[in-house]
Amino acid sequence: QVQLVESxxxxxxxxxxxxxxxxxxxxxxxxYAMGWFRQAPGKERExxxxxxxxxxxxxxxxxxxxxxxxxxxxxxxxxxxxxxxLKLDDTAVYYCAAKRAALGSSWYTGYNxxxxxxxxxxxx
Numbered sequence: 041q042v043q044l045v046e047s048x049x050x051x052x053x054x055x056x057x058x059x060x061x062x063x064x065x066x067x068x069x070x071x072y073a074m075g076w077f078r079q080a081p082g083k084e085r086e087x088x089x090x091x092x093x094x095x096x097x098x099x100x101x102x103x104x105x106x107x108x109x110x111x112x113x114x115x116x117x118x119x120x121x122x123x124x125x126l127k128l129d130d131t132a133v134y135y136c137a138a139k140r141a142a143l144g145s146s147w148y149t150g151y152n153x154x155x156x157x158x159x160x161x162x163x164x
Contacts, residue, residue: 042066042153044136049158052126056162060121062136062155069093073141074119075151076110078132078160088134090147091119099147103129126162133157 079085089110137151
């Protein structure tokens with residue numbers, strides 16, 4: 041049974057930083073892609089960033105490019121999201137997700153496993 045557990049959310053002022061972590065367990069994730077998504081109140085869930093364990097490729101939504109960095113620790117099965125220069129619009133519940141990384145598959149869809157989410161609130 042795959043489990044994803046997020047941590048690191050909280051309250052931060054605009055311009056500040058937070059680091060989210062996702063601890064993955066239940067299987068070997070070497071052939072998986074990991075994603076961070078977020079959902080703000082009244083809005084649909086949106087893709088934020090993704091990482092493929094095999095090869096280490098990453099991908100970002102335009103809204104966070106240059107401010108957020110996704111990284112993975114194979115030894116610990118942990119994926120992190122470093123968020124810098126946070127804006128009010130970054131306020132959301134952030135979710136970690138995982139799926140098998142099929143060749144040519146979209147970064148945005150097809151995730152089978154989800155964490156419970158962690159709240160990030162950016163204040164002015």
